[in-house]
Amino acid sequence: MSVSSRKSLFVENLRKNAMVEMLSKGQRTDGRGLTDFRKLTIKAGTMIKAEGSAQVDLGNTRVIAGVKIAAGAPFPDTPDEGVLIVGAEVLPIASAYAEPGPPDEDTIELARVVDRGVRESHMVDLKQMVIEPGKKVYTVFVDVTVINVDGNLLDATSYAVVTALATTKFKKMTIKEDQVVQLEETSALPVTTIPVSVTVARVGNILFLDPTSEEESIREARLTFATTEGKPCAAQKGGTSGFTPEEVLKALDLAVEKAKTIEPILREAIDSAKKGSAN
Amino acid sequence: MNLIDENGTRIDGRKVDELRPIKMEVGVLKNADGSAYIEWGKNKIVAAVYGPKECHPKHLALADRAVMKCRYHMAPFSVSDRKAPQPSRREIELSKVTREALAPALILEEYPRTAIEIYVEVLTSDGGSRGAGITAAAAALADAGIPMRDLVVACAAGKAQDHLILDLNDEEDKEGQVDLPVALMPNLGEVTLLQMDGILTREEFETAFKMALEGCKKVYEIQREAVMQRYFGESRPINKEA
Amino acid sequence: MPGDLIAEGDFHPLANTYRVGDKVYSLRVGLSEVEGNKVKVIPLTGPYVPKVDDVVVGLVTEVSAFAWTVDINSFFPAFIPAQSVFGRRFSPEKDELAREFDVGDAIVAVVAAFDRSKDPMLSVSGPRLGRVPNGQLLKISPVKVPRLIGRRGSMSKMIEDASGCKLVIGQNGYLIVTGPPEGMVLAAEAIRMVEDQAHTSGLTEKVERFLAEKLGLQPPAAPEGGANEGRTPAGDGQAPEGSASNNSKSLEEEERE
Numbered sequence: 001m002s003v004s005s006r007k008s009l010f011v012e013n014l015r016k017n018a019m020v021e022m023l024s025k026g027q028r029t030d031g032r033g034l035t036d037f038r039k040l041t042i043k044a045g046t047m048i049k050a051e052g053s054a055q056v057d058l059g060n061t062r063v064i065a066g067v068k069i070a071a072g073a074p075f076p077d078t079p080d081e082g083v084l085i086v087g088a089e090v091l092p093i094a095s096a097y098a099e100p101g102p103p104d105e106d107t108i109e110l111a112r113v114v115d116r117g118v119r120e121s122h123m124v125d126l127k128q129m130v131i132e133p134g135k136k137v138y139t140v141f142v143d144v145t146v147i148n149v150d151g152n153l154l155d156a157t158s159y160a161v162v163t164a165l166a167t168t169k170f171k172k173m174t175i176k177e178d179q180v181v182q183l184e185e186t187s188a189l190p191v192t193t194i195p196v197s198v199t200v201a202r203v204g205n206i207l208f209l210d211p212t213s214e215e216e217s218i219r220e221a222r223l224t225f226a227t228t229e230g231k232p233c234a235a236q237k238g239g240t241s242g243f244t245p246e247e248v249l250k251a252l253d254l255a256v257e258k259a260k261t262i263e264p265i266l267r268e269a270i271d272s273a274k275k276g277s278a279n
Numbered sequence: 280m281n282l283i284d285e286n287g288t289r290i291d292g293r294k295v296d297e298l299r300p301i302k303m304e305v306g307v308l309k310n311a312d313g314s315a316y317i318e319w320g321k322n323k324i325v326a327a328v329y330g331p332k333e334c335h336p337k338h339l340a341l342a343d344r345a346v347m348k349c350r351y352h353m354a355p356f357s358v359s360d361r362k363a364p365q366p367s368r369r370e371i372e373l374s375k376v377t378r379e380a381l382a383p384a385l386i387l388e389e390y391p392r393t394a395i396e397i398y399v400e401v402l403t404s405d406g407g408s409r410g411a412g413i414t415a416a417a418a419a420l421a422d423a424g425i426p427m428r429d430l431v432v433a434c435a436a437g438k439a440q441d442h443l444i445l446d447l448n449d450e451e452d453k454e455g456q457v458d459l460p461v462a463l464m465p466n467l468g469e470v471t472l473l474q475m476d477g478i479l480t481r482e483e484f485e486t487a488f489k490m491a492l493e494g495c496k497k498v499y500e501i502q503r504e505a506v507m508q509r510y511f512g513e514s515r516p517i518n519k520e521a
Numbered sequence: 522m523p524g525d526l527i528a529e530g531d532f533h534p535l536a537n538t539y540r541v542g543d544k545v546y547s548l549r550v551g552l553s554e555v556e557g558n559k560v561k562v563i564p565l566t567g568p569y570v571p572k573v574d575d576v577v578v579g580l581v582t583e584v585s586a587f588a589w590t591v592d593i594n595s596f597f598p599a600f601i602p603a604q605s606v607f608g609r610r611f612s613p614e615k616d617e618l619a620r621e622f623d624v625g626d627a628i629v630a631v632v633a634a635f636d637r638s639k640d641p642m643l644s645v646s647g648p649r650l651g652r653v654p655n656g657q658l659l660k661i662s663p664v665k666v667p668r669l670i671g672r673r674g675s676m677s678k679m680i681e682d683a684s685g686c687k688l689v690i691g692q693n694g695y696l697i698v699t700g701p702p703e704g705m706v707l708a709a710e711a712i713r714m715v716e717d718q719a720h721t722s723g724l725t726e727k728v729e730r731f732l733a734e735k736l737g738l739q740p741p742a743a744p745e746g747g748a749n750e751g752r753t754p755a756g757d758g759q760a761p762e763g764s765a766s767n768n769s770k771s772l773e774e775e776e777r778e
Binding site (some may be wrong): 221 | 340346347348349372374375376378383387453459466468476477478481485488
């Protein structure tokens, strides 16, 4: 059951009013403009037991994604495709409001929306992730742990997942005498594109990007777009208010525009990780 | 599978911008404060509202407004492969998304310390069930007499076989390229649900999005009619004049 | 219906309407009413919202040492503190609440206090208040109560006269019917009729006719345009508390939203 009252960061009204007033003037409390992202740092390969990993720091939001690859059965309706599963967990250490336990609806939404951005863009060519057609395929598990919450989990999580997948190195597998055998040969995942997620928040008729937790307390609704090569491939509206149709299109344009500056940061992190491991 | 043939006809005989047949009835459950039943294509969904009522557990109650509790649930027999009754991740996400689609319409401050419970039960699912569920739930809320700024109505557009289409059925949803469900408050013109999976160009997005909005407006006529039928026993054209 | 545009321009939104810019929209399913520049909607469905001084019929659902809990068909249960019945000298060891009102009893009470931060409090001190010893409890949708009462009590009186029963109608939609068994059946049917057709015009007439037919009497001659119908939206200033007498005007003049 989805319940509307949930514990979240408490922000006093004085602060809320100040934020809204500044936003109406095109400013944020940390000096950013409406479409500025906070400092985005991405480090790939830090989780050595994982086949792929990435840590993303977006302002104070910290997220780690890890990729584990196993052999498994394909889904019945896609026997010639590998399987990709994205999961997420907000650790109790991440905020005063996070409790241990199964993922709540926000976390499930987080995992599913990020998954959609990756899946619908065909970032990983799952048709190349087959060990024995119809019987055994590679199952790519991407698990995200949120270490610190300060807003915009959707984008931070997406960047972590994308970077982790793009820098994954795994030992290939084959079937020998009905057993799955791991080979010495390593491979990267067949990556075709780098999808970029950008979340647009709205308060009043102001649209702004990359909200902090504080800013999320005043935002009325959000619209996340994942784009690949300037084309939207996934979208999700959240929040208990709405958008006018014009705002929807404007948000899409903002997301496409911003992706142009975010993508190079992702590629940079991916490339430097590849260079580093090549030594 | 050929979803659309050379003449632009879809597998169920529809044109690319045609809605499936929709039937709605409001006030179908005796015990619920408000209810609505919808048949949308092969979808069969019943929505019920209980409330405003005392909020249990009490610690969830809010001092200044009603709490919305919303559940989207699929019956085990609603799909070809039996679905286990426990809530799946998809149902959990759809419960949230349904609540967030309806919340903008409700004046929750009217009933502090209470709960408004909304149940969407999918009896048969065939593509677009979340939209049908939201449309029925909004009618059920109106039936319960809960003050609303506007009704909420939903419809999906998408892309299959390189054609932009309106109102995807199950096959089109599964085999198609893009699914774009949208919910709208029709008189206020505010979009309260928007999701998308699949790749569209910027222009295609705009076209499909507008197609979905137009579809919403057509569904609104049916939804409105169903509510009017329940309360006034006869049909009436939408009157925009004061 | 919710979201319907009722008026545009310099209008003042009253009950169940709201304003955005110069447009007034409806918040509920109901009948809209425009009086001068005031707009309101009379809902056809919805919960009972307790109002101080409302007379309600309630059902005792719990008895504790200090209070009775009463179901008044609203979204909170109501309470009668023991002190209000037993007085200041009330003592839980000596005074047994269940002896006054027990679980399952029907009572007629007045809403003594209610605001959105507390559960409603009832009082049974007053004439014609207290436990209902016999009769039948009926439930109708609370928003239909004004129609059932009628202008200056005319509808309920008509039903009382025809059935030989006494009607105690709570603003909360619960009502007590007492009288001879056949009368109670007739009254119940008439009440159902009012509830089902509350939104229609000529209802008083239809009920009158129905009652007359049931009693085997000559139905009254249909008056020109109906004695109670056809009033202008300006309404009747003498309407009793809660009675939506304006409902009985002709529907061509009203807008149904």
